Amino acid sequence: MTSSEAGDAAAAVAVTAVPTPVPAAAARAALPHDDAVEHVADVFSLLGDPARVRILSALLNGRMRVRDLAAAVGSSESSVSHALRLLRAHRVVSVHRHGREAHYEIDDAHVRALLQLALDHVGHANPLHPVGDEH
Amino acid sequence: MTSSEAGDAAAAVAVTAVPTPVPAAAARAALPHDDAVEHVADVFSLLGDPARVRILSALLNGRMRVRDLAAAVGSSESSVSHALRLLRAHRVVSVHRHGREAHYEIDDAHVRALLQLALDHVGHANPLHPVGDEH
DNA sequence: CCAATATGTGAATGGTTGTTCATATGAGCA
DNA sequence: TGCTCATATGAACAACCATTCACATATTGG
Numbered sequence A, B: 001m002t003s004s005e006a007g008d009a010a011a012a013v014a015v016t017a018v019p020t021p022v023p024a025a026a027a028r029a030a031l032p033h034d035d036a037v038e039h040v041a042d043v044f045s046l047l048g049d050p051a052r053v054r055i056l057s058a059l060l061n062g063r064m065r066v067r068d069l070a071a072a073v074g075s076s077e078s079s080v081s082h083a084l085r086l087l088r089a090h091r092v093v094s095v096h097r098h099g100r101e102a103h104y105e106i107d108d109a110h111v112r113a114l115l116q117l118a119l120d121h122v123g124h125a126n127p128l129h130p131v132g133d134e135h
Numbered sequence C: 001c002c003a004a005t006a007t008g009t010g011a012a013t014g015g016t017t018g019t020t021c022a023t024a025t026g027a028g029c030a
Numbered sequence D: 001t002g003c004t005c006a007t008a009t010g011a012a013c014a015a016c017c018a019t020t021c022a023c024a025t026a027t028t029g030g
Helices: A024-030 A034-046 A050-059 A066-073 A077-089 A109-121 B003-012 B024-030 B034-046 B050-059 B066-073 B077-089 B109-121
Strands: A093-098 A101-106 B093-098 B101-106
Touching (some): A024 B050, A034 B034, A034 B050, A050 A066, A050 A077, A050 A101, A050 A109, A050 B034, A066 A077, A066 A101, A066 B024, A077 A093, A109 B034, A109 B109, B050 B066, B050 B077, B050 B101, B050 B109, B066 B101
Antiparallel strands (some): A093 A101, B093 B101
């Protein structure tokens, strides 16, 4: 029953269901607070780099050492270490030390959810327990 | 070296339930393809700017004119226009022309979902019909 | 047609960012 | 104790990016 487009032409300021542009004041009032905006953009920014997407995608399957992480994603160990430092500073990953090794894992459920949703959207072939391996 | 235990470790790649670091080869095989990674990072990158987050947050409530959008988010019209151009190039928003006005709206369900999920995570006060505290 | 309005765009710019190279720390091993 | 592996870090450099300013395009009203 959504075909009724007439009638509410006068009182259509409140709820938007018709092609009526939202006025500036209403949109401004509905905007998230600056803190929220800043934080959201910050998180998205962290996910906005292919190298970090690869690192976090690898970490979706479990904790990994820096060395293996670098080998898996095809970046230098230094580059990966820098990336992990950034992610750690933002509490996206956490590290557990075992001797001279450092095991990293994703420590932010929100980031994990966002990444998984995005990967789902593009139809990835990611998880470890999926269809039988090739060859 | 390192073949002392890494060799048979690959044979035990069945199910991960113990704090065993994921080996590099397994993680590499489970990585999304380069195209997917690039695209995902691209989308996140678009959402990684506070100005664009504000613009898209405003557009969550419905289509808007450039002018009102600028007023709502507190940026210059030129800046908003540049941002919309970028978002349009990536098919995130679409535009409908009405005379000299341009009505923009979100045209990417995936981006909308990602943004809404992120805003939910930070506890925004965004939607037009939100908290029932008022009435 | 002219003026005003609404939006689009190009160049310049100041700031940010990711990578590399070199080196440092620090734990295990012979 | 020295030596090597695993990771961390700092400086530097190039690439990218968002904003501003000035101007262009296009449409409506008088």
